[in-house]
Amino acid sequence: MPDNSRERFPESIGLGGRKRETARQEFSVRKKILDLLREKGPLTVPKVAAALAIPSPDAQWWLMGFLRYNKIKASEKADDDGYYTYSLVEEK
Numbered sequence: 001m002p003d004n005s006r007e008r009f010p011e012s013i014g015l016g017g018r019k020r021e022t023a024r025q026e027f028s029v030r031k032k033i034l035d036l037l038r039e040k041g042p043l044t045v046p047k048v049a050a051a052l053a054i055p056s057p058d059a060q061w062w063l064m065g066f067l068r069y070n071k072i073k074a075s076e077k078a079d080d081d082g083y084y085t086y087s088l089v090e091e092k
Helices: 016-041 045-052 054-067
Strands: 072-074 086-088
Touching: 016 045, 016 054, 016 086, 045 054, 054 072, 054 086
Parallel strands: none
Antiparallel strands: 072 086
16 A cells, blocks of 8 residues: 555654654544543553553543543542543533
């Protein structure tokens, strides 16, 4: 398959390395995380990372983006390991 990322993601042309790869994965990872939370319910960062086979820092980055834009919410208290659980915000 030809690499048509320059046409599909013109905003990513100036990015390099890891940032560029993250930008290219945005739509597929976004859907996978939201589907996972819809299917399994509240999850911690390590559980999301393990379920999607992505590094924990990447899972954290995606979840914080969803939190910022009010797509998910964090639990009020952390679990025994110090992790908050994240769940979908109910849409009205």
